[in-house]
Amino acid sequence: MPPFDSEFFGGSDRLEMAADTLFGLVGKLDELAPGFADLAHVRAAFAIDGVYTPDWSSSLKGASEVVLLPRVAGG
Amino acid sequence: MSKLLVSTSVNGDPQQFLCDPDTTLLDALREEMGLTGSKEGCGSGDCGACTVMLDGRMVCSCLVLAPEVEGRQVTTIEGVAEGSRLHPIQRKFLEHGALQCGFCTPGFIVAAKALLDRNPDPSESEVRYWLAGNLCRCTGYDKIVRAVLDAAAELRQDRRAVA
Amino acid sequence: MNAPAEKKLFRLVGTRPIRPDGIEKVTGKAIYGPDFVAPNMLQGAILRSPHPHARIRGIDTSKAEVLPGVKAIVTGADFPELDSAMVAGGEAPANIKYMARKCMATDKVVFDGHPVAAVAATSATIAEAAIQLIEVDYEVLPHVIDIEDALRPDAPILHDDLFTQGLPELPTTPSNAAMRVEVRRGDAARALSEAAAVFSGRFTLRPVHQGYIEPHACVASWHADGQAQIWCSTQGHFTVRALTAGILGMEIADIRVVPLEIGGGFGGKTTVYLEPVAVLLSRKAGRPVRLAMKRDDVFRATGPAPGAVIDIRLGAGADGTISGAEVEFKYTGGGFPGAHEVYAGLHCTMSYYNVPDAHIVGWNVLSNIPTVHAYRAPGAPQVNFAVESAMDELARRLGIDPIDIRLRNIARPGDTGGMGMPHGAIGYAETLEAAKAHPHYSAPLGPNQARGVACGSWGNYGGPSTAAVSVAEDGSILVTEGNPDIGGSRASMAIMAAETLGIAYEKVRVVVADTSSIGYSMGTGGSRTTFATGKAVIQAAEAVIAILRERAAKQWNVAAGEVQWGGGEAVHGDRRLSLGQIAAASGTTGGPISAQAAIDPHDYLPGFGVHICDTEVDRETGQVSIVRYTALQDVGRAIHADYVEGQIQGGAVQGIGWALNEAYVYNQAGLLDNPGFLDYRMPVASDMPMIDAVMIEVPNPAHPYGVKGVGETPIVPPLAAVANAVSGAIGIRMCDLPITPDRVYGLLLAAE
Numbered sequence: 001m002p003p004f005d006s007e008f009f010g011g012s013d014r015l016e017m018a019a020d021t022l023f024g025l026v027g028k029l030d031e032l033a034p035g036f037a038d039l040a041h042v043r044a045a046f047a048i049d050g051v052y053t054p055d056w057s058s059s060l061k062g063a064s065e066v067v068l069l070p071r072v073a074g075g
Numbered sequence: 076m077s078k079l080l081v082s083t084s085v086n087g088d089p090q091q092f093l094c095d096p097d098t099t100l101l102d103a104l105r106e107e108m109g110l111t112g113s114k115e116g117c118g119s120g121d122c123g124a125c126t127v128m129l130d131g132r133m134v135c136s137c138l139v140l141a142p143e144v145e146g147r148q149v150t151t152i153e154g155v156a157e158g159s160r161l162h163p164i165q166r167k168f169l170e171h172g173a174l175q176c177g178f179c180t181p182g183f184i185v186a187a188k189a190l191l192d193r194n195p196d197p198s199e200s201e202v203r204y205w206l207a208g209n210l211c212r213c214t215g216y217d218k219i220v221r222a223v224l225d226a227a228a229e230l231r232q233d234r235r236a237v238a
Numbered sequence: 239m240n241a242p243a244e245k246k247l248f249r250l251v252g253t254r255p256i257r258p259d260g261i262e263k264v265t266g267k268a269i270y271g272p273d274f275v276a277p278n279m280l281q282g283a284i285l286r287s288p289h290p291h292a293r294i295r296g297i298d299t300s301k302a303e304v305l306p307g308v309k310a311i312v313t314g315a316d317f318p319e320l321d322s323a324m325v326a327g328g329e330a331p332a333n334i335k336y337m338a339r340k341c342m343a344t345d346k347v348v349f350d351g352h353p354v355a356a357v358a359a360t361s362a363t364i365a366e367a368a369i370q371l372i373e374v375d376y377e378v379l380p381h382v383i384d385i386e387d388a389l390r391p392d393a394p395i396l397h398d399d400l401f402t403q404g405l406p407e408l409p410t411t412p413s414n415a416a417m418r419v420e421v422r423r424g425d426a427a428r429a430l431s432e433a434a435a436v437f438s439g440r441f442t443l444r445p446v447h448q449g450y451i452e453p454h455a456c457v458a459s460w461h462a463d464g465q466a467q468i469w470c471s472t473q474g475h476f477t478v479r480a481l482t483a484g485i486l487g488m489e490i491a492d493i494r495v496v497p498l499e500i501g502g503g504f505g506g507k508t509t510v511y512l513e514p515v516a517v518l519l520s521r522k523a524g525r526p527v528r529l530a531m532k533r534d535d536v537f538r539a540t541g542p543a544p545g546a547v548i549d550i551r552l553g554a555g556a557d558g559t560i561s562g563a564e565v566e567f568k569y570t571g572g573g574f575p576g577a578h579e580v581y582a583g584l585h586c587t588m589s590y591y592n593v594p595d596a597h598i599v600g601w602n603v604l605s606n607i608p609t610v611h612a613y614r615a616p617g618a619p620q621v622n623f624a625v626e627s628a629m630d631e632l633a634r635r636l637g638i639d640p641i642d643i644r645l646r647n648i649a650r651p652g653d654t655g656g657m658g659m660p661h662g663a664i665g666y667a668e669t670l671e672a673a674k675a676h677p678h679y680s681a682p683l684g685p686n687q688a689r690g691v692a693c694g695s696w697g698n699y700g701g702p703s704t705a706a707v708s709v710a711e712d713g714s715i716l717v718t719e720g721n722p723d724i725g726g727s728r729a730s731m732a733i734m735a736a737e738t739l740g741i742a743y744e745k746v747r748v749v750v751a752d753t754s755s756i757g758y759s760m761g762t763g764g765s766r767t768t769f770a771t772g773k774a775v776i777q778a779a780e781a782v783i784a785i786l787r788e789r790a791a792k793q794w795n796v797a798a799g800e801v802q803w804g805g806g807e808a809v810h811g812d813r814r815l816s817l818g819q820i821a822a823a824s825g826t827t828g829g830p831i832s833a834q835a836a837i838d839p840h841d842y843l844p845g846f847g848v849h850i851c852d853t854e855v856d857r858e859t860g861q862v863s864i865v866r867y868t869a870l871q872d873v874g875r876a877i878h879a880d881y882v883e884g885q886i887q888g889g890a891v892q893g894i895g896w897a898l899n900e901a902y903v904y905n906q907a908g909l910l911d912n913p914g915f916l917d918y919r920m921p922v923a924s925d926m927p928m929i930d931a932v933m934i935e936v937p938n939p940a941h942p943y944g945v946k947g948v949g950e951t952p953i954v955p956p957l958a959a960v961a962n963a964v965s966g967a968i969g970i971r972m973c974d975l976p977i978t979p980d981r982v983y984g985l986l987l988a989a990e
Contacts, residue, residue: 006420007404013422042325045840050660054840067658070419070581072697075448075505075612075763075950095363111273112266114501116451117533121915124451152266165264169256172880175725175888177263178270178452178501200924207924210915212449212502213725214884215891216923217931 004044004068008033022046022056025066045071083144085110086154094141100134101125103141104151112152112181116210123209126182126189127151133189135208152181155188163233164188164226173222175213183209187223195231199224250737251943254880257729258748259499268499271455271471276526279457280309280358282519283365284512284529285372286539287347287354290606290908291381291394294345294374297355301371307364310522311372312356312515314344318487325484332509334484336574340609341485341514347376348396348573349608350909351538358519358527381606381908385547385568388414388605396604400575416575417602419584421656424595429562433553437631440549441624443957443975444901445542445570448613449892449920452501454540455530458516462524465492466517473503473722474761478513479753485514493517496752497722504892505612506541508763537913541611542902544569544579546620552628558636558643562595563588567621571602572609579610579617582697586618586954588625589656590666590695590846591647596656606908612763614889615696615950619896619957623975626692626958631971640691640962641674641848665872665936666695666846672934673848678868687854687865690963694954695846698947699764700839704757705774707735707782708832713818715739715746717775720759721767722750725888725949726881730768731775733877734943738779740806741817757836765947768877769842769938774835776942781833789827790815841940845951847871849890853963860983862898862964864925869955870932874946879933886931886952893956895921901976 005013009032019025025046030037046053047067048060060066078093085108092107099118104110104127113136116122120135127136128150136151155162164187167173174180183206190197190205197205202223203216211219262268299311320335343352355372359365380394387393393414401409404418430436456470466488472478475495483490500507512529519527531540548567554560565587571577580600587598600621633643648666655661673679673691683689706718717735721727728748736743759771783803790808791798793815802809807816824831852866869890876882899919903911912918937944961972970985 006406006418011406047657047659050658052659052840054838065658069657069659070578070584072578072582072585072699075503075508075614075616105273109275110266111269114270114452115272116453116501117915119533119914119916122451122533156265161261161264168264169260172254172257172726172878172884174260174263175881175884176450176452176500176502177259177268178450178499180263181266184264199928203923203926207922210451210920210922212451212504212892212920213888215887215889215921215929216926217887217929218880218884220923220928 008036019060021060022053022058025060026056043071045069079142081142081145083147083149085149086151096142098141099137100139100141100144101136104136110151110153114178114181116179123186124179124182126185126209128185128189133186152185155184162188163229164191164223167222167226167229171218171222171225173214173218179209179211183211183219187226191227191230195227195234197227248737248943250733250743252876252879254878255729255733255743257726258732259723259728270452270499270501272453272530274457274469274498276457276459279526279528280360280523281362281365282356282358282516282527282529283362283369284353284515285355285369286535287343287350287352289347289376289378290350291379292347292376293379294343294347294354295377296375298373299355302357302368305364305368305371307360308357308368309360309525310358310519312518312522313354314342316518317342317485325480332481333576336576337481337510338485340574341511349606351535351608352573353515353539356515356519358523383605383607383904383908385545385570385603385605388603396573396606414604415601416571416604417580419580419600421584421596421598426562426564426595426597429595430551430553430564433561434556435632435635436551436553437628438551439628439971439973440547441627441973443546443620443623445545445607445610446896446900446902447537447542447918448504448506450502450504450506453531453533453536454511455528456512456516457526457528458513458520459526460517460520466520468493468495468513468517469498470495470513471498471500471507473500473507473724473763475722475753476720476758477508477761478510481510482514482517486517494752494754497750500722500724503724504614505616505763508612508761509541511540533915534913537918538910539608541608543613543616544571544577544610544620548621548624550624550628552632554632554636556636558633558638558646560591560593560647563593564597565621565624566599568601568603569617569620570607570610571604572607573604574609575602575604577602577610582617583621585657585697586695587621587656590649590693592649592653607902614892614953618694618696618954619893622694622954623957623961626955627961627971630958630962630965641670644693645670662843663936663939664843664846665934668936669846669848669870669872669934672932673850673870676850676868676870676932678850678866678930683852684854686857686967687852688963688966690851690853690959690961690966691848692955692958692962693846693848694951695844696765696950696954697844698769698842699766700770700842701760701764701766702838703759703771703774704834704836705771705778706756706832706834707775707778709782709817709821711821713816713821715741717746717748718751718756719748719771719775720751720756721762721771724762725885726878727762727767729881730772730877734772735775735779737943738776739783739817740804757834765845765949769941769945769947770839772877772945773839773941774837777835777837778833781835782831785831785833786817786820789820789824789831792827793823843874843938843946845872845946845948847951847955849955849959851956851959851963853960853967855964855967855982857986860979860981860986862977862982864894864927866927868930868932869952870934871948871951872934872936872946873948874938874941875935875944876933877943877945882933882948883931885948887929889949889952890929890956891921891926893953894960897957897960897975898977
């Protein structure tokens with residue numbers, strides 16, 4: 001999950017966990033690293049199995065990999 | 076500081092306005108006469124967005140003091156079209172997509188008209204050097220230069236048709 | 239200027255009609271930021287810090303207050319206390335506390351030109367005189383400008399409460415390094431140790447300014463019921479609304495922002511500088527207030543793009559396959575943290591090559607210059623300059639053609655990208671192949687001339703957009719959108735609406751509505767407008783078509799499903815009803831016809847460009863001229879071909895300016911030495927040749943007309959394209975920008 005790993009997860013760039021939705025996943029990551037959820041809401045984006053997924057209520061059922069990306073818009 | 080009364084001609088119409096001695100022509104046009112087509116990009120004569128004609132000479136109106144135009148003829152972008160009929164340079168700017176944000180466009184059109192009034196058949200290089208005092212940050216100048224060359228060609232054709 | 243065979247698919251998409259706002263803009267009628275006048279308006283002025291770094295011990299406004307004509311004075315003390323909080327108002331999340339401090343200093347000034355007080359008066363002359371009467375008691379502090387100096391252990395610290403983010407352990411001492419970001423994949427060190435050729439180098443760039451010709455300006459009017467109206471020139475009026483509300487603690491719906499025409503932005507007008515100050519002045523004075531910058535204010539106090547120091551090690555096998563990369567880039571952040579260029583830099587570093595083993599580290603380093611702000615592909619040109627220079631060196635050392643080495647490594651659809659995501663329908667290889675086949679690439683060169691090639695990419699963006707399509711009583715069409723038109727986007731919206739509805743382009747009129755007249759739309763930036771807002775316009779037009787089919791079905795007394803729409807008409811068997819006929823009958827079939835789409839698309843695709851640049855070096859003076867330039871770009875599909883080419887040409891020339899001329903120059907006192915267009919030398923017409931813009935169309939399948947977004951990509955390749963050409967011409971690698979005559983002359987002299 002670069003580039004957030006150093007900041008929040010002590011350098012581990014891959015975590016295994018179960019969650020129903022991206023909201024659930026963010027909640028679990030926030031338990032591991034308090035403060036993560038607040039920043040994620042404005043700064044992070046997710047891709048589920050290679051598909052960029054802006055709707056955090058999307059189901060993670062059957063998903064094998066979620067990639068965490070910085071949100072970058074541009075000029 | 077008491078105000079000065081200035082009598083001049085703007086786009087062919089008589090104009091009178093009051094200004095401080097240190098008011099620029101650009102500020103007088105924009106603030107006193109409501110002619111906001113001339114733009115201030117720098118206020119130091121470096122960008123050409125405020126280009127107007129003064130007695131047929133191209134000037135940066137930010138470098139002219141308003142009292143200096145007493146008794147003289149000023150032409151601004153608002154005076155380039157004849158009523159609702161666009162000048163060929165204006166039309167060619169539209170046809171070539173030679174503007175993006177459009178902020179520098181009035182200055183370019185006045186400057187291009189000044190060029191074509193004295194040189195009806197400029198080379199690309201002559202257009203580029205004549206317009207070197209006008210900054211455009213959007214277009215990279217390519218389409219502006221093409222529009223001016225195309226307008227020049229059309230104006231030459233019109234003149235031949237008349238002659 | 240190629241014409242793809244498939245263009246015949248569309249009636250209007252890809253054509254070049256006259257823009258709907260064109261007449262106003264060539265006749266001087268269009269109202270831009272500095273042109274707007276409100277009745278009974280006061281003129282404002284801002285007092286700015288003459289020091290790059292100082293503590294404010296006190297501000298005495300008493301003399302200014304009694305100057306006749308002065309109606310209001312505002313200092314940092316008038317702003318509400320704010321906690322650090324991220325708001326997602328702009329094109330990137332922003333810390334509202336720092337946003338407020340940037341608009342008006344409180345305890346400290348952190349750059350030359352930092353606002354410390356503002357005045358509203360009955361004339362500009364009185365306002366200017368009043369700010370000269372304000373006495374500020376400064377305790378001048380040591381300052382720091384350059385990146386490496388700001389990182390020294392003994393460097394003056396800008397913010398005592400700032401600790402580097404992104405380190406494994408939160409540090410205990412404050413630092414000017416606001417943030418560190420990192421991406422690792424594979425084992426870069428091992429890959430580099432096994433490479434046939436490795437290039438290592440350090441590249442540096444100075445901060446540069448966006449250089450829009452229109453200085454920032456706004457008018458604000460606060461009303462006694464707590465509501466306010468703002469007229470301004472901005473890339474995102476919803477951003478202005480959110481940031482102003484956040485800074486002043488107001489309700490968002492209490493602020494109405496009316497976008498005026500905008501005179502260029504390039505990312506620099508996606509934030510606020512003046513608007514919150516103008517609202518506060520208006521609140522105190524009870525009258526509308528105009529605040530407008532002069533050119534030197536723009537240079538001294540608005541966002542330059544970051545300067546950079548970039549260390550790169552790039553290795554390749556004998557066949558040119560990139561084996562590994564180590565990149566560490568440090569970007570200037572300016573006075574306050576929050577710059578997101580480092581994230582974008584991380585995204586963009588070699589994003590278009592397949593590099594399995596890479597270690598990339600980015601830093602945001604604060605110093606006493608204005609807070610950096612987005613500039614066209616923010617964060618990409620700097621690191622790309624290093625990457626594409628290194629590629630050029632590897633090609634030279636391995637004896638491989640510069641385009642061939644890039645083709646060997648280029649990502650293709652389905653390959654895994656740098657962030658672990660598979661690439662979609664990208665046209666990188668097609669663009670490189672087109673560059674190789676372009677006559678420019680094989681044209682002969684004259685004496686002292688050399689050719690440089692470089693690629694570049696930008697991720698593009700989608701994001702929230704709202705658009706409405708309404709049918710007027712006679713069947714003409716109104717499109718209402720929320721994105722300021724900075725380069726012809728009204729024309730693109732009209733083309734897409736007319737194409738979808740099957741009607742003439744001239745039947746469609748487009749309005750950019752204020753924040754209270756259309757739903758939320760993210761700003762015009764990120765190369766997103768034609769993609770995302772265009773998609774909203776198309777969806778709203780499709781919803782209108784559904785209503786039109788229903789209305790025709792009612793008139794014919796058939797089921798709506800049996801009615802087709804084509805050629806601007808409802809069709810049922812051999813019966814036809816035109817849009818005008820359906821509109822005229824709307825009073826008896828159910829009333830007005832309109833639809834709105836509010837969407838948040840994220841199926842955008844990146845842009846990719848390849849630039850070919852021929853330079854000629856005058857060995858007597860060191861002067862570099864651009865003698866021929868070709869820019870090829872995968873644009874997805876062009877909607878209005880002129881304005882797509884225009885983006886490519888304009889972006890290329892901005893990049894050429896960055897490569898050859900432009901730089902922020904600070905003197906020993908930490909003051910900006912070149913805050914004007916005479917000394918900050920942007921390209922002028924006589925510096926440039928024609929820029930041959932070649933559109934490669936590999937459509938985005940997620941957009942009905944294939945749009946990918948084009949605005950930002952073209953500024954990414956030129957820095958290296960120019961530097962590679964100059965390096966080839968004189969046989970010395972150009973590692974530092976800008977490539978000014980004195981620099982080239984000095985290098986030539988040293989080499990002799």
